[in-house]
Amino acid sequence: MARLVGLIALLFLALPAAAQERKEVDLALVLAIDISGSIDPDEARLQRQGYVEAFSDPVIVKAILGGNHGRIAVAYFEWSDSWVQKLLIDWTLLDSEAAIAAFSQRLADAPISIARRTSISGAIRYAIPMYSRSPYEAERKVLDISGDGSNNDGGLVTDIRHDALKERIVINGLPIMNGRPNPFGFPAEDDLDRYYLHCVTGGPRSFVEVARSFEDFPRAIRKKLLQEVADIGPLNDFDIGELGKSRDGVQLAQSAGGRRAVKADDDYTRFVRPEYELGCDVGERRSRDFWQRRFGVTPD
Template identity: 55%
Template sequence: MLIRPAVISVLALVAAAILALPARSMAADRPAVDLALLLAVDISGSIDPDEARLQREGYARAIADPAVVKAITGGIHGRIAIAYFEWADSYTQTPLLDWTLVADQAGADAVARRLLAVPITTARRTSISGAIRHAIPRFADLPFAPLRRVLDISGDGPNNDGEPVDLARDAALAAGIAINGLPIMNGRPNTWGFPVLPDLDRYYEGCVIGGPGAFVVVAEGFETFGVAVRRKLILEIAATPAWPLPPAGPRVIRAQTSGGYDKGCDIGERQSREFWRRRFDQ
């Protein structure tokens, strides 16, 4: 029996509508949020346990700060999704907090308590690129529908493990993820004697951050880390940073519109090779 073209067209429309139902249902089941913010925190070999504790406490206190909560509740939807992991080498990324909705002071306080309840650990080497690669699928699995997706990376040294950092950054930007940074200007070699990068802020600007409105907030040491985190969270969440910012408080650097980092984004890898060459030659 022949089926008329008109009947085939109707059946095709019905089938398309049925196939579209799960997608629509799934979208409806994902609460809208102003921001999906993934915090990536350095626990590599250049950071000792006391410094790792200062970082963790800095993030916990900043998230629960009333000014940060005010920025959260002042958005279009009045809520954000936040997640947190710590990273070191290209194989070490430890999630401490899965995607969590924060819409008020109680929610922010709960996140802070959860972060502080996890034991402090550290590991060796620094793979910013590994942290970025870990982050990309985390955004793909979001149970929320954000207006913006931001990866927030803090650390005290350049990439020296895994793939080149600028390649990982470009992959994140292509996936619609903006990257902001919080370089910690520690100013001293780590316990292994590995050299520091004196212009780490410029390295982050040229090699790590990117995307719409991307910026760096500079922490001048671990002691002031909490203040820098608080300022960065407010700017990220509000999404309306005023340029130029008032001189008081941690420095803020906007992403470059052209050019890069004059020492090359592989400076950390070159430092690492030279460091180990000298160690083996002794």
């Protein structure tokens, strides 16, 4: 009998991780970072440093460890062209201060790279299967996309967004509005915040947090991560300073905070903003017009 029990135990250990019981986490968070050609190396470093500092912030650490399960899972990749995505850190369990510090250090040590086009749709398409192969069982699935331009490569962003929402993935956005032309002379997109709101984000309590410059990015990503990890409504600076303290009887770290519960059968595709007045293909049209006007060619 003892030999039989031992054999069963060995067979169980030999099973793939997906076949064994998956550890539950409060959140499965994918961070998708724009490294298209409109971003120079200094700006890319500012972006990366923003995430490094955010995961080193004691308030965010407290929020990560303050949920029902006391842990979240995070993955981090960079994206540009439709088929150019670079996975820097695959699914990583953040369940202690040491684990969070190690994740932050891995981000700090990873090399900086820059590519060419801007394909938000490619980033979403790449992210969708990441959740199904995650070794963790998540209460919430969130895709966090940051970038400094609208989609101009690959499929239409709203089509791919629909696919993600069907998988119950919430998409939040962090547009970087630096108010200057990119290195190729392409003008700044003054409506990028509205584009992200109407064309990129979706799902229950999805939101946009705007960085007004690359220098503003660390502040914006800290605030955005705090909202995502704690799963609370829009925050102001007072809320950030008070996170973890009791206010009106509510613990803000991982608190429901009076928000409407999301039902198990909710259709996430319903949680999108009205159609953008300029059209969600505005990035593609602007890109074609720019290259045709500037060089007499259209990009492939």
